[in-house]
Amino acid sequence: MQINQVVEENTTNIEELQTEISAIIQNQNNYLDKLAYSFDGENLYLAYNDNSGTEITYWFKKCMANKLYTFYRVGYRNTETNIPSTNGISSGTDITYINSTASDNIGPFAMSQSWVGGNHHYPGENYSPNYLTAKTETYDVYIDNKQLQQGDSGICKYIEIQVNNTIFDPAYPPSEGDTILSTPLCTEFVTYTVIKNTI
DSSP: OHHHHHHHHHHHHHHHHHHOOOHHHHHHHHTTOOOOEEETEEEEEEEEEEEESSSEEEEEEEEOOOOTEEEEEEEEEOOOSSSSTTTTTTTOOTTTEEEOSSSOOOOOOESSEEEEEOOOEEEEEEESSOEOOOOEEEEEEEEEETTTTOOOOEEESSEEEEEEEEOOOOOOOOOTTTBBSSSEEEEEEEEEEEEEEEE
């Protein structure tokens, strides 16, 4: 009687343990090849865990000389879990950065008077005053084809960021007191797609 009871208890414990292990494996699979995201103000934080102890981090915001909406920082950090997390991306204390917005994330336009758009002022960085040559009008963020709202966070397969910029014409001088050129040259549409460790 006592032996049967011990066997039944051990069998129950093994079944419970197997259930727990299955749940852990399923939980890990839920995060496999997926991005964590957090949308706070204009800041979009993303993280991808490659299951090898490294996490890729992305930070999108308005940046560069013209304050255009694009990727601000891309980096990586060591992690002891395979669950991606956006925590700590803004502080960056444990992140090694692999890009810089000191260069053009978006290709500028070469005009006879100056470069415009991207990371370029007019007439150039060594002049004073110099003026913004582009402006982000709108940006929309989608997760798995669903539009992201402020304050949203979670896990997704991919992110798409659609940006609408106005590029200004340096042939026309800015109005007095302005900090940006005033005559539109063209509209620039930029789409960023982030999947795993790729933009």
